[in-house]
Amino acid sequence: MKRLLIRNGRVIDPSQGLDQGMDVLLENGSVAALGERLDVPSETRVLDAAGLVVAPGFIDLHTHLREPGFEHKETIESGCRAAVAGGFTSLCCMPDTNPVNDEPSVTSFIRKRAEQIGLARVYPVGAVSVGLEGEEMAEIGEMVGAGAVAISDDRRPVTNAQLFRRVLEYARSFDIPVAAHEEDLDLSDGGSMHEGAVSTRIGLRGMPTSAEEVMVARDVLLAELTGGRLHLCHLSTSTALDLVRTAKQRGLAVSCEVAAHQFVLTDEDVAGANYNPNWKTNPPLRSAAEVEAVLQAIYDGTVDAIVSDHEPHHADEKELDFSDAPFGIVGLETAVPLALDRLVHGRVIGLMQLVRLMSTRPAEVFGLPGGSLREGAPADVTVLDLRALRSVDSSTFRSRAHNTPFSGMRLKGWPAATIVGGEIVWQSK
Amino acid sequence: MGRTVARMAAEILERDGDSLMLVGIHTRGIPLADRLARALREATGCEVPVGRLDITLYRDDVGPWRPAHQQPVLKKTVLPDFIDDQVIYLVDDVLFTGRTIRAALDTLADWGRPTAVRLAVLIDRGHRELPIAADVVGKALDTTRDEDVQVRLAEVDGEDGVWIGREADNGG
Amino acid sequence: MVVESATALARKDVVGISQLDAGEIQLILDTAEELLDVAKRPIKKVPTLRGSTVVNLFMEPSTRTRFSFEVAEKRLSADTLNFSASGSSVSKGETLFDTAQNLMAMAPDFIVIRHPNSGAPHRLAQEVPASIINAGDGINEHPTQALLDAFTMRQHFGSLEGLKVVVAGDIRHSRVARSNAFLLAKMGAEVRFVAPASLLPLEVEELGVITFVRLEPALEDADVVMMLRIQLERQKRVNFPSMREYFDFFALTPERLKLAADRAVVLHPGPMNRGVEIDSLVADGSQSLILEQVTNGVAIRMAILYLLAGGPSEAASDS
Numbered sequence: 010m011k012r013l014l015i016r017n018g019r020v021i022d023p024s025q026g027l028d029q030g031m032d033v034l035l036e037n038g039s040v041a042a043l044g045e046r047l048d049v050p051s052e053t054r055v056l057d058a059a060g061l062v063v064a065p066g067f068i069d070l071h072t073h074l075r076e077p078g079f080e081h082k083e084t085i086e087s088g089c090r091a092a093v094a095g096g097f098t099s100l101c102c103m104p105d106t107n108p109v110n111d112e113p114s115v116t117s118f119i120r121k122r123a124e125q126i127g128l129a130r131v132y133p134v135g136a137v138s139v140g141l142e143g144e145e146m147a148e149i150g151e152m153v154g155a156g157a158v159a160i161s162d163d164r165r166p167v168t169n170a171q172l173f174r175r176v177l178e179y180a181r182s183f184d185i186p187v188a189a190h191e192e193d194l195d196l197s198d199g200g201s202m203h204e205g206a207v208s209t210r211i212g213l214r215g216m217p218t219s220a221e222e223v224m225v226a227r228d229v230l231l232a233e234l235t236g237g238r239l240h241l242c243h244l245s246t247s248t249a250l251d252l253v254r255t256a257k258q259r260g261l262a263v264s265c266e267v268a269a270h271q272f273v274l275t276d277e278d279v280a281g282a283n284y285n286p287n288w289k290t291n292p293p294l295r296s297a298a299e300v301e302a303v304l305q306a307i308y309d310g311t312v313d314a315i316v317s318d319h320e321p322h323h324a325d326e327k328e329l330d331f332s333d334a335p336f337g338i339v340g341l342e343t344a345v346p347l348a349l350d351r352l353v354h355g356r357v358i359g360l361m362q363l364v365r366l367m368s369t370r371p372a373e374v375f376g377l378p379g380g381s382l383r384e385g386a387p388a389d390v391t392v393l394d395l396r397a398l399r400s401v402d403s404s405t406f407r408s409r410a411h412n413t414p415f416s417g418m419r420l421k422g423w424p425a426a427t428i429v430g431g432e433i434v435w436q437s438k
Numbered sequence: 439m440g441r442t443v444a445r446m447a448a449e450i451l452e453r454d455g456d457s458l459m460l461v462g463i464h465t466r467g468i469p470l471a472d473r474l475a476r477a478l479r480e481a482t483g484c485e486v487p488v489g490r491l492d493i494t495l496y497r498d499d500v501g502p503w504r505p506a507h508q509q510p511v512l513k514k515t516v517l518p519d520f521i522d523d524q525v526i527y528l529v530d531d532v533l534f535t536g537r538t539i540r541a542a543l544d545t546l547a548d549w550g551r552p553t554a555v556r557l558a559v560l561i562d563r564g565h566r567e568l569p570i571a572a573d574v575v576g577k578a579l580d581t582t583r584d585e586d587v588q589v590r591l592a593e594v595d596g597e598d599g600v601w602i603g604r605e606a607d608n609g610g
Numbered sequence: 611m612v613v614e615s616a617t618a619l620a621r622k623d624v625v626g627i628s629q630l631d632a633g634e635i636q637l638i639l640d641t642a643e644e645l646l647d648v649a650k651r652p653i654k655k656v657p658t659l660r661g662s663t664v665v666n667l668f669m670e671p672s673t674r675t676r677f678s679f680e681v682a683e684k685r686l687s688a689d690t691l692n693f694s695a696s697g698s699s700v701s702k703g704e705t706l707f708d709t710a711q712n713l714m715a716m717a718p719d720f721i722v723i724r725h726p727n728s729g730a731p732h733r734l735a736q737e738v739p740a741s742i743i744n745a746g747d748g749i750n751e752h753p754t755q756a757l758l759d760a761f762t763m764r765q766h767f768g769s770l771e772g773l774k775v776v777v778a779g780d781i782r783h784s785r786v787a788r789s790n791a792f793l794l795a796k797m798g799a800e801v802r803f804v805a806p807a808s809l810l811p812l813e814v815e816e817l818g819v820i821t822f823v824r825l826e827p828a829l830e831d832a833d834v835v836m837m838l839r840i841q842l843e844r845q846k847r848v849n850f851p852s853m854r855e856y857f858d859f860f861a862l863t864p865e866r867l868k869l870a871a872d873r874a875v876v877l878h879p880g881p882m883n884r885g886v887e888i889d890s891l892v893a894d895g896s897q898s899l900i901l902e903q904v905t906n907g908v909a910i911r912m913a914i915l916y917l918l919a920g921g922p923s924e925a926a927s928d929s
Binding site for chain 3: 139144145146147148149150151154169171172174175176178179181182234235236237
């Protein structure tokens, strides 16, 4: 009988509209009781959460775990360690592994490996197309049977509109969302940062906002045509977010996510980084105006989830020149403090909305268990210390990779403890 | 009507006894065959098998010979037994040109090889177009070609009787 | 719903179920019922269409349908001429119209046509005086198949009204599904289309059907389960991923068949892909009427030939 009592914390649960001081009792992997000053038997482990926030476990809908195939960048184990240290109890991992997760044996392998490791819950996202080539539909039904919760060709767009349409339709038989990396490759044309005044100034080829916008427009129209569930990955432009806003008003099953770095850094920061590829992301870090629109969309509920878009790369790869280096930065261990610092302390949104964006809403969008501390819910809890003030130190990262632009940044608000299935899998010192 | 049927049954009995099969031709040949079977049963106590024949598919005026869209509706053919080595009595209400009987003979030929085929009709109105003759006739009538002769039977028409009219308004 | 049979088929051609009304459908079924007996006789032939000429114009490969039509034609004593696409004038670029004109020089009474393009029989019916029977046009209709399916269902259940019929497979490309939907709707049956949405035409509810994207929910209390052949075109694995996946989620297995009504029967237009859309145990099982469909197909085709026969008339052909 595993019992854990989280005492004296400020419980924030958007699924029940709760924001008050309460005790939370976890028993045998589920939430057993919520209440003020709960009485518990003596063989109960107690976690004192005085002065801390107690929320349903945070769920990252967009991570790259790199195993199988790219273990030099990250493994499922190191990724899970990074996740729980970053306050996440669950993650969804993208299929761009080697072999690609386009069939049930790979899906199964990832799930089982994560279960073996026993830290965060891992929900694989299966491929849309065989080999991510964008030509033939992958065995979606089989992958769902093996535990896939969504499908995506991230980090590639599905260029063939007919294939994407048929996938949106086919996925309806399995009631899963299709997550899309929205980029018109012809328009982004070998660029490495946002196309605008800054790219012109510092002499780098740019990726215009239209590269994202035209694909978002296309896919929202296809979602309407097919009645399928569309989830847009890591959006970064105001127009794309406008399209989502309108789509939702019209009742379409469209959702979207934003990566934490997209509301913190701008293209000016890229300029200030002296061509360091740790500032190279896809979609790229945009202009201040776009970032402003992202913050607005977070505020007004257009955005459904904040994700890490964790893309670990080996140090050697990020030593390359800016144009040659791969896109992407790690995010599992910085997403939560960035969100707490810039959004909550930055007074863009309240704590309830933040928990909704990082737990409740992600669970709803992908149909995952969790996102709630209701009685019977899984015993996954994220404990936060809003007052903690620390600098980001990549040398303490559990991730194998350290490609982050945030080193040395002083942030207020950090995870304090992470509980999965009633076990404390990470706790800050 | 009843006496005529009884007399026909007696004639059949005299000729072939009771080892025969009665086959009525749609439409009114069928109740007639049933009545003959009943009369034979009353006389001998034996059950004579009764079948029914639809000759539509063998008519000489269907298919390509018909004007378009006027194929007659098909009806059921049921023969209770193999017809080989049996004496078959075809039964019909009116014998006129003989073409119906010709079609009936062709139909039977595709079903087997009876020992003999005989014809029993209620009314023989003459005007043969083929060399066909009835073995048992209920009543012979002298009619003109354009007259219309209709037999009505209680089982089909609600009453028994024979009508002769000019200017036929419906075919048999 | 009481359907009064028509007394005759007052039309030159049978190009689709769309053009037929319930009374005409009933007449065809009733006529076929009588013609079924011809196959049971010692001499399986009647002289009714002696001297008539039927051209089987099959511009798309087919063995079973053409064979079935040939048997029907011969049982009615008609003369048959077979014309297939390969090695013909058509493969040398002759249009359908020119081919038909050439055929008409031999004065056929009937042309039975199967063509890869939707609407070809309809156009042909307008151009030539022969009676046109559609043996399958593109993804549009296959009226004789729907009629023999309906006949089989009626033979088993006594009536079509109120029957719950599931049709599962690549609906978007299936003329069999469409003709069946048209016919069953006219005769008062409930039609349920089952396919992943990538294999359903847009707004298919227009045809008066209920749609399902999984097989299990559609099977509940179903009386008839009709499985359509599934093909994976090599170049375009765009609509569904693999045969294995199709079988795992959409095939009629004995377990899934149990979800249907106890009295449920199984149909398939053939040829079957065993282990893809249908499990062999089901295809060969006690609830399968697949072989009856083949027998009934000959009777239905005989019925149509019989009812359309006749000399020339002024009745305009339907398009």
